[in-house]
Amino acid sequence: MTGAAGFLGGRLARTLLDRGELDGRSVDELVLLDVVAASAGEGDPRVRTVVGDVADPALLGETVDARTGVVFHLAAVVSGQAEAEFDLGMRINLDGSRLLLDACRAAGSVPRVVFTSSVAVYGGDLPDVVTDATPLTPQTSYGTQKACAELLLADHTRRGHVDGRVLRLPTVTVRPGKPNAAASGFASGIVREPLAGVTTVVPVPPEVRMWVLSPRYAVESLVAGAELAPGRLGGSRAINLPGVSVSVGEMAAALERVAGPEVAARVSWRRDPAVEAIAATWPGAWDTSRAEALGLRGDADFDAIVRAYMEDDLPHNL
């Protein structure tokens, strides 16, 4: 697993160790690669922690070998950073993905490769409903790098170097920790800050719609994505995960229902034209029937997402 010290990587690593098996095979070794030392499964004899750069071909050559059965490729710099630091984004998001595929090819074990892509591969003039077959028209460098990596994964799959699966994640929320610079950061802040007793400012009007998924279902989907039989995928390896489409106003209402009016009163609204402009490019509606037919699941609604956060990340509060 690359990016194993991150938000989703840490949770996925713990899930894999707890399950002890993946697609009917036991998890004998879990290699956690990240520039930061991954802490999941510390002391577990099955875990090998590798600290290093996913864009370092020598390191990848040592890390991926003939025993590698499944690769979860999560390492990335996220959208705001890839936009601000173009070369860095290209190196990690594009070169890293490409070099990892080359390492898999060299290893010869034809591993399943689960790649976390993003709905940022879409943009511009979109159809009313986005499906798995909607053209990739990224409007950011991050989205461009993810789209290129998707294409490379498809080609390596076609050539028989890997057995690739691309999961396009909605905005994963609630992300614990500090607010970050992502334009979509308020999708976590609107729940996280009020529950921490802190006020939060939402930079878009309540009508703005988002496409969200809890970390629980993001991790469940990564596991399910790895377990999908290749024959079920057909001509396309890329799947939009079943998120919840919810307006920001409904998010605040869900918070009030789940956590009470006192908590919800900590949400305030002040429009930020820069964020609003980005939000205006987000697709409106999604058709994820292919994902559902493949057995992939998402949250019932935003209330469930708020509850999942409280259970998983704020157990002392309950």
Add this chain to the structure above:
Amino acid sequence: MTGAAGFLGGRLARTLLDRGELDGRSVDELVLLDVVAASAGEGDPRVRTVVGDVADPALLGETVDARTGVVFHLAAVVSGQAEAEFDLGMRINLDGSRLLLDACRAAGSVPRVVFTSSVAVYGGDLPDVVTDATPLTPQTSYGTQKACAELLLADHTRRGHVDGRVLRLPTVTVRPGKPNAAASGFASGIVREPLAGVTTVVPVPPEVRMWVLSPRYAVESLVAGAELAPGRLGGSRAINLPGVSVSVGEMAAALERVAGPEVAARVSWRRDPAVEAIAATWPGAWDTSRAEALGLRGDADFDAIVRAYMEDDLPHNL
């Protein structure tokens, strides 16, 4: 111009030197880069020939500079070779394109970059009619590399590093010289060999449809693509050129009409299942109304393509 020693590069170079101007500016210097020394415009003081690799960043840094106004990026290894030599195709078709864009960005002159892409970016389950907005679903490594380069060009354009234009060329025919290993090679062989007094074997049934363009109109389109005002391109920088959709049987009939029955009798038919399988993946019908609205033109019919070949490449025969 990269790939300036090639089939289209040589013709484009001669056209630019003959015109002496591009988009109202005089052609003061024409830099011809290729791994093979380009011969177009030999002795012309405006020509600088650079022999080297388009995937060599130092060479690109020396070659692209603040005076660079237009870049024609033609260097590539073609589909058969990119499929057989994966690393080579990745290096030249993907890295070369990316490094060239980086060199343009470093030069700071925001050049117009005209990139020759291919209908190989399409494949798999295609709609009945392919348009500029059809999703990129390449089924070859060559098509994958072209699709990635298109995405990178769009991102560099969005960021203001270059002013990019992607022209997706149909199969350019008639290509003079020896038969090559391309699956679509018979689209040239069916005219070239009989006119040279040699028999040719067509490996697909007469009903198979192809999408073709003469080198004349390919070069005219490259020039027109460079001259398109950026405001006319709208949200997408990629244009499918107006080819001629013609069955292989009609190609043979056109040859007979233009060159006579004796020449056409040198065409014989023997199905090759491998080529037929590739041909079965070629799109059937095209809607190139966007290209036409932008003023891009193609051949009237296959008869005109045969005549253009005889005039341009076999003048001693006429």
